[in-house]
Amino acid sequence: IIEAYAFRNSRFTSFTFEENSELILLEQGAFSDSNLSSITLPENLFSIEDDVFSDTLLTTITIPENIKRIEGYAFQGSLLDEVIMAGDNQWEFVSKSAFEGTPLKNNNTEELFIVGSILDEYIQDDYTLAKDIIIPEGVTWISEGAFRYESSPNVYEGYTINSISLPSTLRYIGSDAFGSYYNGTTNTYEVITFNAFPDLSTTNIEYIGDNAFNRVVLPANTDISLPSTLVFTEYYIFREVTARHVFIPAVNSPYAYNSTFWGATLETVTFESGLVEIPRSILQNATVTTVNIPNTIEKIDNSALNGTITNFVIEDGIEIKEVDDTSFNLSNDYFTSQTGDVLTFANVAVRYVGTNTGTEVVVLNADPLNPTITTLGSLFTNRNINPLDVASIDFTGIKYFNAYALTVSDTMVAAIQIPSDAVTVDLNAFQSYTWNKVTNVEFLGNNSYTELYNDTLNGSEGYDFWRLVSAYGTDSSSFTIDSNGYAIYNNVLVSVEDVSGNDYVIPEGVQFIADEVFNGKTINSITFPSTLLRIGQSFDSAVITGEVVIPSNVIFVASSAFLEAELLGGISFEDASTLIYIGSGVFEYSNVVSYDNDGFFIIDGILFDYAGLNPNVTIPEGVIVIASEAFSKQGFDVGPDSIDSTYIYLFESITLPSTLKVVSSYAFEPDDYVFIEFDDDLVLDYIGYYAIDIYEYQFLPEGTVVAEQSNYYD
Numbered sequence: 001i002i003e004a005y006a007f008r009n010s011r012f013t014s015f016t017f018e019e020n021s022e023l024i025l026l027e028q029g030a031f032s033d034s035n036l037s038s039i040t041l042p043e044n045l046f047s048i049e050d051d052v053f054s055d056t057l058l059t060t061i062t063i064p065e066n067i068k069r070i071e072g073y074a075f076q077g078s079l080l081d082e083v084i085m086a087g088d089n090q091w092e093f094v095s096k097s098a099f100e101g102t103p104l105k106n107n108n109t110e111e112l113f114i115v116g117s118i119l120d121e122y123i124q125d126d127y128t129l130a131k132d133i134i135i136p137e138g139v140t141w142i143s144e145g146a147f148r149y150e151s152s153p154n155v156y157e158g159y160t161i162n163s164i165s166l167p168s169t170l171r172y173i174g175s176d177a178f179g180s181y182y183n184g185t186t187n188t189y190e191v192i193t194f195n196a197f198p199d200l201s202t203t204n205i206e207y208i209g210d211n212a213f214n215r216v217v218l219p220a221n222t223d224i225s226l227p228s229t230l231v232f233t234e235y236y237i238f239r240e241v242t243a244r245h246v247f248i249p250a251v252n253s254p255y256a257y258n259s260t261f262w263g264a265t266l267e268t269v270t271f272e273s274g275l276v277e278i279p280r281s282i283l284q285n286a287t288v289t290t291v292n293i294p295n296t297i298e299k300i301d302n303s304a305l306n307g308t309i310t311n312f313v314i315e316d317g318i319e320i321k322e323v324d325d326t327s328f329n330l331s332n333d334y335f336t337s338q339t340g341d342v343l344t345f346a347n348v349a350v351r352y353v354g355t356n357t358g359t360e361v362v363v364l365n366a367d368p369l370n371p372t373i374t375t376l377g378s379l380f381t382n383r384n385i386n387p388l389d390v391a392s393i394d395f396t397g398i399k400y401f402n403a404y405a406l407t408v409s410d411t412m413v414a415a416i417q418i419p420s421d422a423v424t425v426d427l428n429a430f431q432s433y434t435w436n437k438v439t440n441v442e443f444l445g446n447n448s449y450t451e452l453y454n455d456t457l458n459g460s461e462g463y464d465f466w467r468l469v470s471a472y473g474t475d476s477s478s479f480t481i482d483s484n485g486y487a488i489y490n491n492v493l494v495s496v497e498d499v500s501g502n503d504y505v506i507p508e509g510v511q512f513i514a515d516e517v518f519n520g521k522t523i524n525s526i527t528f529p530s531t532l533l534r535i536g537q538s539f540d541s542a543v544i545t546g547e548v549v550i551p552s553n554v555i556f557v558a559s560s561a562f563l564e565a566e567l568l569g570g571i572s573f574e575d576a577s578t579l580i581y582i583g584s585g586v587f588e589y590s591n592v593v594s595y596d597n598d599g600f601f602i603i604d605g606i607l608f609d610y611a612g613l614n615p616n617v618t619i620p621e622g623v624i625v626i627a628s629e630a631f632s633k634q635g636f637d638v639g640p641d642s643i644d645s646t647y648i649y650l651f652e653s654i655t656l657p658s659t660l661k662v663v664s665s666y667a668f669e670p671d672d673y674v675f676i677e678f679d680d681d682l683v684l685d686y687i688g689y690y691a692i693d694i695y696e697y698q699f700l701p702e703g704t705v706v707a708e709q710s711n712y713y714d
Helices: 465-470
Strands: 060-063 082-085 112-115 118-122 131-134 149-152 155-157 159-165 181-183 188-190 192-194 242-248 265-271 287-293 308-314 342-345 348-352 360-363 390-394 415-418 440-443 486-489 492-496 503-505 525-527 548-550 571-573 600-603 606-610 616-618 653-655 675-677
Parallel strands (some): 060 082, 131 159, 159 192, 242 265, 287 308, 415 440, 548 571, 616 653, 653 675
Antiparallel strands (some): 149 155
């Protein structure tokens, strides 16, 4: 990195980088207002930030193929009159103002100002003429706001485009490229009117920025078919447009379609067969006559269908597994015309609307052998129901329990029975403002914990299995203790009695050790089963004489699992490469905490904490897992005498080892804007959510699995 304004006002005229330079970023104004007239940019350069070469003497520049971003006013006021593109740049962003005030732009006489593969701006002398625009082959990027007409500084006016032809090479349409502009003087929107709208389905567009066609005026009976090549769309692309038919291709990218038709007026919307998820807010506040939904849809995201929709056509055989409490607009006729106590959508029980006298038995499937309702939506969400207003709920046939299914001011049923054919139960399915109203959670059958719970690997152990059971007042003493002193409930070890000699052998079949099971116990030895997957906050203040060996099948160790424990025989991990998550402070205040001279606390390839002073950190080779909060301000408040107790957390750079496989949730949070260097050959198995508040313009290695809600933006 060359930092902001590093060479501003300097007098040198040329700048040379060593061969194989690792420079990836020129920060804002790095060479601005200097005498620079010649520079060869290194091949690894990723981004040219704002004002980097503004007001310099540069006349020509070659843009390396790896550059993906050119920010605002990058060359403004320079003498630039030639730009050479070294290759086929995969643009992420190019600002319309990047070449403002240069001879290159000032001397342009064409209606389309094009720099290499960048269509920077559409310019014409008379915007009252509705013209036919042909964008030539070779253009891959349309800059943000490229077709906005700025009649005078910061004054925009609407106009009409008769037709526009898009090239097969076009990959990216920037934000606001054709979007409206709000005129605060007239309190109206200045919009572009199309006499004919291009068929996007025939293009190869991969990215469309937010508000790209916001409020454009389309001809009557215009159909919009999005391209099947789409990978990423920003928000509100066709906000408040009016069109006839809309076709959404089966692009199963998590970054496609969010809020695309927010507030639009549409006749029909058809989701292509093969699409798995109806994305967040795609039709929020939209007015639609008919929405066609294929049977491949498994998830309807937040506010996805929360518009005014007259009719749904749902293909037979659909099994929706996941919905949100805002997925639908329950005031639509589709729901208000239903006469039962439970509003349904396909196989989803969406909302209970029955009476609340305290005697009702809510039966979701009248025929348990042929259930039509298999998914529980937000059944009682936002209903101010008093405790026990519903006598019981029969969950027979329910396979998928979604978040906030029974979220109410107080829980209305004393007992919850999870049927034997349940597949997923969201971690927040039974969340309530008053936790102790449910006195029993019973699992019918012998469901495996890992099959029964969704998102078990996301590091959020705050609502894990044992908390789901115990938070509702279930006392572990009510479980049956077997002849060996163990209480096991659905493969979860929930309680133990003191055993002879304090030698504990946890039975095979146990998958999870619940919180507090061994807290404060004196243990001579402990043997874990080969089936064990997760260790909760289970050994707080325990005293263990023999060595503790964590078997290779364990994938999850909760935060504070061995808090203040005395591990007299030490602890080891058979194979750290199988881990998915290590919580924060696992051994906090225990005797095994030991830092090396560089400030690392590492056991068997697991980096639990960093307490060093070096702002440029190189994590040692051999580290496989980085624990939660290992580099955060919530790390251990103890350290070796050789390291100052006032830790530095404003890192400049962190270099990861080639052996790294897992970065646990919150590992580097909350250190914003740390530059993290990824080795070219590094392939991570898993990154937890909010693991890295990462600096802009970096890429994870191909093949990395990223948890939902990750704060990895690029």
